[in-house]
Every structure is written in C-alpha cells, then in structure tokens.
Amino acid sequence: MAATPSGARSRFVVVGGGIAGVTCAEKLAMEFPSEDIFLMTASPVIKAVTNVRQVSKTLEEFDVEEQPSSLLEKRYPNIKVIQSGVEQLRGDEHKIFTEDGKEYVYEKLCLCAGAKPKLISEGNPYVLGIRDTDSAQAFQKNLAQAERIVVVGNGGIALELVYEIQGCEVIWAIKDKAIGNTFFDAGAAEFLIPKLSAEKQETPIECKRTKYTMEGSEEKERPVAASDKLGSALGPDWHEGLSLKGTKEFSHKVHIEVLCEVKKIHLQQEFLQLQQTSLAFPKEVKNVEPDEVLWPVYVELTNGKIYGCNFIVSATGVVPNVTPFLAGNNFALGEDGGLKVDKHMHTSLPDIYAAGDICTASWEPSPVWHQMRLWTQARQMGWYAAKCMAADTLGESIDLDFSFELFAHVTKFFNYKVVVLGKYNAQGLGLDHELMLRCTKGQEYVKVVMQSGRMVGAVLIGDTDLEETFENLILNQMDLSAYGEDLLNPDVDIEDYFD
Numbered sequence: 241m242a243a244t245p246s247g248a249r250s251r252f253v254v255v256g257g258g259i260a261g262v263t264c265a266e267k268l269a270m271e272f273p274s275e276d277i278f279l280m281t282a283s284p285v286i287k288a289v290t291n292v293r294q295v296s297k298t299l300e301e302f303d304v305e306e307q308p309s310s311l312l313e314k315r316y317p318n319i320k321v322i323q324s325g326v327e328q329l330r331g332d333e334h335k336i337f338t339e340d341g342k343e344y345v346y347e348k349l350c351l352c353a354g355a356k357p358k359l360i361s362e363g364n365p366y367v368l369g370i371r372d373t374d375s376a377q378a379f380q381k382n383l384a385q386a387e388r389i390v391v392v393g394n395g396g397i398a399l400e401l402v403y404e405i406q407g408c409e410v411i412w413a414i415k416d417k418a419i420g421n422t423f424f425d426a427g428a429a430e431f432l433i434p435k436l437s438a439e440k441q442e443t444p445i446e447c448k449r450t451k452y453t454m455e456g457s458e459e460k461e462r463p464v465a466a467s468d469k470l471g472s473a474l475g476p477d478w479h480e481g482l483s484l485k486g487t488k489e490f491s492h493k494v495h496i497e498v499l500c501e502v503k504k505i506h507l508q509q510e511f512l513q514l515q516q517t518s519l520a521f522p523k524e525v526k527n528v529e530p531d532e533v534l535w536p537v538y539v540e541l542t543n544g545k546i547y548g549c550n551f552i553v554s555a556t557g558v559v560p561n562v563t564p565f566l567a568g569n570n571f572a573l574g575e576d577g578g579l580k581v582d583k584h585m586h587t588s589l590p591d592i593y594a595a596g597d598i599c600t601a602s603w604e605p606s607p608v609w610h611q612m613r614l615w616t617q618a619r620q621m622g623w624y625a626a627k628c629m630a631a632d633t634l635g636e637s638i639d640l641d642f643s644f645e646l647f648a649h650v651t652k653f654f655n656y657k658v659v660v661l662g663k664y665n666a667q668g669l670g671l672d673h674e675l676m677l678r679c680t681k682g683q684e685y686v687k688v689v690m691q692s693g694r695m696v697g698a699v700l701i702g703d704t705d706l707e708e709t710f711e712n713l714i715l716n717q718m719d720l721s722a723y724g725e726d727l728l729n730p731d732v733d734i735e736d737y738f739d
C-alpha cells in the first residue's frame with residue numbers, strides 16, 4: 241500500500257463484509273497476491289464461506305461463519321480490512337470517504353453493500369424487520385415478552401418464522417391465496433400446510449444445505465455494531481441458535497389471513513379514540529377481539545379485520561442499499577432499485593463493479609436463470625465480479641460464469657429439504673407451459689414445469705434424490721415428449737433412463 245497526501249491508495253477496493261464482498265476480496269487476493277486488497281465494512285465481523293461442497297453442477301452446499309476480520313487477514317495476508325462505514329463515494333475522482341474521516345483512492349471498486357429490509361412502515365417502533373444478527377436478537381427479545389404477533393409477507397423469512405415460533409400466536413397476513421408465493425405454487429403450499437398445525441419436531445432432519453455458524457459464539461462476546469449500522473445479512477439456519485419462543489405454553493398457533501394487505505397500523509391510544517368516534521371505522525371493519533382485551537398496537541387489514549398484537553414483523557422483502565453513501569453518483573438503477581450490472585458485473589460508472597444483494601442483473605439471462613437475492617447468488621456474483629475485475633485489469637476477455645446458466649437453490653422449509661430449479665414457478669412463461677406433479681402426503685412433493693416437451697423448472701420437496709437428474713435435463717434441454725408421465729413415475733428409475 242502506498243500512502244499519498246490525499247489518502248491511502250489501492251488498486252482494488254471492495255465495500256461490504258457480507259458473502260459477496262468477502263468472496264470478491266478473497267478471489268482478488270488470490271489473483272493478485274502481490275497487491276493489497278482493501279475490504280471496507282461497516283460491520284465489525286465478516287461473513288466467511290467455508291467447506292464448500294459441490295452437490296451437483298450448479299447446486300452447492302457450504303457453511304457460513306461470522307468471523308472477526310482478523311481471521312480473514314490471517315488467511316489472506318494481502319487483504320486489509322478497514323472497519324468503517326463508507327460515508328461517500330466520489331466515482332468521478334475514484335475516491336471513497338469513510339466515517340472515520342479517511343480518504344481512499346481506488347483503481348477498481350466493487351460495491352457489495354447488500355440490502356435493507358423493505359418495511360411496511362418506516363420508523364414505527366412496533367414494526368420490526370429481520371436482516372442481521374442484531375435485528376434477529378432484537379426480534380427474539382421482543383418475542384420473549386409476546387403473546388401474539390402479526391407477520392406480514394409471504395416469502396423466505398415469513399415461511400421460516402411461522403414454522404419456528406413457539407408459544408406465541410401468529411397472525412400471518414399474506415397478499416396471495418396460498419402460502420410461500422416466492423418459492424411455491426398453491427399445490428406445494430397445500431402439501432406444506434399440515435406441518436403448521438403439527439407439533440414441531442424437536443430434532444431437525446438431516447438435510448443437505450448450507451449451515452450458518454458464529455465463530456466462537458458460545459464462548460466469546462460478539463462485537464456489536466452501533467445500532468444504526470447495517471450488519472451483514474443472516475442466512476441458512478440463522479434461527480438455530482436463537483430461542484424463538486413467546487410467553488405461552490402451546491407449540492404452534494398460526495392463523496392465516498389470505499388475500500389482504502396492511503391498511504393501517506394504529507397505536508393503542510389512537511385505536512381506542514377511533515373506536516369511540518362512531519364514524520372513524522366503516523361498519524364492515526371489525527376488531528376481532530372482545531373490547532376488554534387491549535394490545536399495544538392494532539393492525540387494520542384491507543379485508544376489514546383488525547388484529548391487536550404485541551408487535552408486527554415486516555417480512556416484505558428487501559431494497560438494495562444504495563443510499564445515502566452512493567448519492568450524487570448517477571448510477572443506472574434497475575426497477576427494484578439495485579445498481580444495474582452488465583454481464584461483467586460492471587455498473588454504469590467506469591471502474592465500478594457490484595455484486596450480491598445491492599445489484600440488479602441487467603444482462604440478457606439464460607432462459608432458466610433469474611436473479612433472487614440469496615446467499616448462493618451473493619457468493620457466485622462476488623467470485624465472478626473479482627474474475628471480471630482481474631480480466632479487465634489484465635486486458636483479457638471473459639465469458640459469463642457457468643453458475644448463471646441455471647437458477648438452482650437448496651434450502652429447508654417446515655423441516656423439509658426444498659430444491660428449486662430453473663423456472664420453478666413457471667416465471668415469465670405465461671400459459672405456454674405444462675405442469676407434472678407427484679405427491680405423497682407428508683413425504684414428498686415433486687413438480688416439473690415443461691415447455692414444448694422440455695423441462696424448464698422443478699420444485700422438489702422432501703428427499704426426492706431427483707435434483708441432479710433434473711438439473712441435467714433442464715441444462716441439456718432434451719426433448720422428453722416420448723417419456724410422458726413416466727418422467728415422474730416412482731416405479732421407473734429415472735436416473736438409469738437418462739444415463
């Protein structure tokens with residue numbers, strides 16, 4: 241590192257200590273062992289991917305550890321972690337200003353500052369989002385005092401919460417007809433629903449998926465970020481170390497309100513005043529509680545019902561973290577507010593790349609890949625962005641990485657292994673597709689999406705062992721018309737068929 245009067249200088253600077261940023265810095269450190277790589281992060285700990293295991297061509301398992309940054313510097317002596325938030329980027333000058341008053345000059349920069357929860361009501365103390373370790377702990381603390389909460393949203397976090405929470409009534413308000421719209425269709429939702437009323441199993445099933453651990457979490461005090469600082473996003477099994485229990489003795493009590501959104505949130509005092517004003521609520525708006533029961537906060541839904549609760553979890557997606565530190569740089573943004581990146585992970589500004597939750601993939605994708613803000617994609621993008629930065633520096637050309645050929649995600653919902661491949665929900669296919677299903681209640685749910693006789697997507701719930709075969713069938717686009725329903729016939733050994 242050469243210091244200049246105007247600030248420290250590095251050829252490569254990466255912003256963000258989450259999976260995308262750390263993976264990018266590691267790959268750059270390997271590609272350029274004699275260069276110092278600066279990794280700037282607002283969080284005192286970094287996320288490291290360990291024990292990567294390739295399950296199939298595109299599905300991978302790995303462990304994720306929250307580690308002190310010194311461990312990363314030990315593994316890669318040419319990575320220098322700068323633990324300070326970036327206050328301002330001046331892209332035209334190739335300069336970064338940090339919150340501790342320092343200035344850095346870069347040649348090439350990769351922005352990996354993640355995303356923030358998109359809350360239904362900003363600044364309302366009764367509305368919680370879950371993103372990082374600190375917000376998860378705040379949620380757990382509130383839950384420990386709660387008798388009833390309202391969960392809003394129908395994606396990954398809501399699915400995990402409604403299954404994990406015990407001893408607290410959950411009112412789950414969803415916009416859709418069926419649960420889990422970001423991962424499932426109504427058929428899969430039907431398959432999963434009985435698990436919500438069943439007593440929760442104490443031992444989780446063995447399941448091939450990523451694991452999330454906190455380095456030394458039991459013995460050591462974890463460094464805590466200032467409360468306004470954004471930590472790295474949580475990930476697989478984030479709730480395993482937390483007791484998600486309310487004040488009651490029962491296991492599960494989930495009531496689902498479908499096809500509705502939150503119309504208004506009323507604090508107790510305001511709610512009581514409104515109730516006394518006869519014209520405040522139209523006749524069809526109903527408090528579902530007897531009047532003598534009082535709650536700190538009330539949620540008015542668009543279906544006319546009002547539920548009192550201790551607090552609300554807004555599990556309503558994320559917004560890329562582009563403000564305030566990137567303000568004034570005129571980046572081209574995607575529809576979802578992310579930094580647009582081309583097929584070389586390059587943003588619209590010279591020498592600035594982006595990866596992970598902060599970016600919006602804006603290249604023409606493979607017909608069976610789409611972006612989802614997931615741990616696996618953060619890692620793949622971080623890795624590939626570093627390769628692109630290296631190729632640009634060395635004047636080499638580079639092809640789009642193979643990991644963007646097929647969307648592939650393995651996770652766990654309601655204690656089932658879940659694999660989703662390609663256009664698993666027929667995303668963007670309109671009516672031009674057919675579905676094939678196989679379902680054994682309580683055991684497995686298999687759905688494939690076919691288009692013109694070819695497989696373009698699949699949802700596999702349970703231990704189906706079909707992921708590798710289906711991944712191949714989607715990738716090679718073989719015409720499967722001749723096999724008809726045999727494709728899902730449990731008596732036909734499909735792997736032998738296609739070997």
Ligand SMILES: Cc1cc2nc3c(=O)[nH]c(=O)nc-3n(C[C@H](O)[C@H](O)[C@H](O)COP(=O)(O)OP(=O)(O)OC[C@H]3O[C@@H](n4cnc5c(N)ncnc54)[C@H](O)[C@@H]3O)c2cc1C
Pocket residue numbers: 255256257258259260261280281282283324325326327352353354355370371372396397470471472473474475476477478561565595596597598613614615616617618651
């Ligand atoms: C509760 C929860 C459960 C999840 N479960 C799964 C799962 O099971 N499977 C899965 O694939 N994905 C899961 N995800 C999604 C996954 O965690 C994210 O997609 C992924 O971690 C994003 O990584 P990232 O590196 O892009 O961003 P982040 O992990 O958000 O990292 C951003 C980094 O940037 C830093 N930063 C932010 N602003 C600044 C600044 N101004 N200056 C310096 N540094 C800054 C932050 O401190 C942080 O270190 C889950 C997410 C949540 C919230």
Ligand SMILES: NC(=O)C1=CN([C@@H]2O[C@H](COP(=O)(O)OP(=O)(O)OC[C@H]3O[C@@H](n4cnc5c(N)ncnc54)[C@H](OP(=O)(O)O)[C@@H]3O)[C@@H](O)[C@H]2O)C=CC1
Pocket residue numbers: 360392393394395396397398400414415421422501502554555556557558612613614651652
């Ligand atoms: N196991 C896994 O793979 C997990 C992954 N994650 C990831 O973490 C991130 C955050 O998770 P999460 O917050 O659940 O985000 P998701 O994007 O998964 O889901 C958001 C949900 O909220 C709904 N929604 C959006 N706005 C509103 C609103 N105003 N009112 C009611 N509902 C609304 C969305 O509906 P619509 O789609 O119609 O907009 C969608 O159902 C995501 O990137 C997710 O993929 C999180 C947990 C587990």
